[in-house]
Amino acid sequence: MEHNLHNGDTAGKDEVKSPFLIGVAGGTASGKSTVCKKIMEQLGQAEMDHTQRQVVAISQDSFYRELTAAEKLKAQKGLFNFDHPDAFNEELMFDTLQLILKGHKVKIPSYDYRTNSLDFENMLVIYPADVVLFEGILVFYFPKIRDLFHMKLFVDTDSDTRLARRVPRDINERGRDLDAVLTQYMTFVKPAFEEFCSPTKKFADVIIPRGADNTVAIDLIVHHIGEILAATNIAQHNNTVRTAASSMKR
Ligand code: ADP
Ligand code: C5P
Ligand code: MG
Structure with missing residues (x-):
C-alpha cells in the first residue's frame, strides 16, 4: 500500500528552516526515547505546543514496513524479526529526512506495538524545527541515512540492564506476554543487536554510557543544542531586521 506521507509545505518563503539533525542510536531499551525526552524537557520544549517547538524528536518506529497477514500472525508469537534492517522502509526514512532537512512539514504515522502496525489514523505532524532528534536501533545502519546527521549519539547501556x-x-506498555518477549529476544533481538546495531557505535560522535542516568552527558548535549538554538535565534532576528530595513527603504 502506498501512502503519501508528506504534504510538501514549508514554513513559508521567508522562514525556511534547515534543521540541525541529530541521530540517536543504541540497543533496545538502552534509554534512547528517555534520553530524547530528557533533552526536550531540559530545553523547555516538552511542554510547548508542538507547532511551536524548536526541537522535535522522531522515532524510527514510524518507518517500519507494513506487515502482511502472515507476518502479523508470526509477530503475535514473537516470531517476526523487527531488529533486522529489512524490517524498515529505508527509502521512506531517507526521503522523509531529506524533506525535513529542506524545511518541509511532514506527516508520519505513529506506531502501534500492540497490533505491530503503523497507525495512519494517528498521524504525527512534524513541523519545521531548528533541531531534529531521530532515534532508533538502526538509525546509523544505512549509510545514506547515516550521512545525513550533523551529530551522532549512541546510548550505551549494558545488555543485562537492557533486557x-x-x-x-x-x-x-506493548501488550506482550513473557514467553513471547523472551523468545523474540533470544531468537532475534540479541543476535541482531550484535550483528547490526552494536557495530554502528563506531560511527557515533558521542557515546552516552548508562543512558538516561548519565546526567553529565545529557547536560553537555543540552548545552550544545542550546548554543545551536541561540545562534539560530540571533540569525533569525538579524534576518527580520534586515528584511524590515530593506522594505522601509523601498
Ligand atoms: P529505548 O527507547 O532505547 O528502547 P526507553 O527509553 O524506552 O529505551 O527505556 C526502556 C525502558 O526502561 C522504559 O520503560 C524506560 O522507562 C526505562 N528506563 C530508561 N532509562 C531508565 C533509567 N535510567 N532508569 C530506570 N529506568 C529506565
Ligand atoms: O524502543 P526500542 O528501541 O526498544 O524499539 C525497538 C525494538 O522494538 C526492537 O528491538 C524490536 O524488537 C521491537 N519491536 C517489537 N515489535 C514491533 C516493532 C518493534 O517488539 N512491532
Ligand atoms: Mg524507544
Whole structure:
C-alpha cells in the first residue's frame, strides 16, 4: 500500500528552516526515547505546543514496513524479526529526512506495538524545527541515512540492564506476554543487536554510557543544542531586521 506521507509545505518563503539533525542510536531499551525526552524537557520544549517547538524528536518506529497477514500472525508469537534492517522502509526514512532537512512539514504515522502496525489514523505532524532528534536501533545502519546527521549519539547501556528493562516495558506498555518477549529476544533481538546495531557505535560522535542516568552527558548535549538554538535565534532576528530595513527603504 502506498501512502503519501508528506504534504510538501514549508514554513513559508521567508522562514525556511534547515534543521540541525541529530541521530540517536543504541540497543533496545538502552534509554534512547528517555534520553530524547530528557533533552526536550531540559530545553523547555516538552511542554510547548508542538507547532511551536524548536526541537522535535522522531522515532524510527514510524518507518517500519507494513506487515502482511502472515507476518502479523508470526509477530503475535514473537516470531517476526523487527531488529533486522529489512524490517524498515529505508527509502521512506531517507526521503522523509531529506524533506525535513529542506524545511518541509511532514506527516508520519505513529506506531502501534500492540497490533505491530503503523497507525495512519494517528498521524504525527512534524513541523519545521531548528533541531531534529531521530532515534532508533538502526538509525546509523544505512549509510545514506547515516550521512545525513550533523551529530551522532549512541546510548550505551549494558545488555543485562537492557533486557531487565525491556521485559517489563514490553509486557506493561506493548501488550506482550513473557514467553513471547523472551523468545523474540533470544531468537532475534540479541543476535541482531550484535550483528547490526552494536557495530554502528563506531560511527557515533558521542557515546552516552548508562543512558538516561548519565546526567553529565545529557547536560553537555543540552548545552550544545542550546548554543545551536541561540545562534539560530540571533540569525533569525538579524534576518527580520534586515528584511524590515530593506522594505522601509523601498
Ligand atoms: P529505548 O527507547 O532505547 O528502547 P526507553 O527509553 O524506552 O529505551 O527505556 C526502556 C525502558 O526502561 C522504559 O520503560 C524506560 O522507562 C526505562 N528506563 C530508561 N532509562 C531508565 C533509567 N535510567 N532508569 C530506570 N529506568 C529506565
Ligand atoms: O524502543 P526500542 O528501541 O526498544 O524499539 C525497538 C525494538 O522494538 C526492537 O528491538 C524490536 O524488537 C521491537 N519491536 C517489537 N515489535 C514491533 C516493532 C518493534 O517488539 N512491532
Ligand atoms: Mg524507544
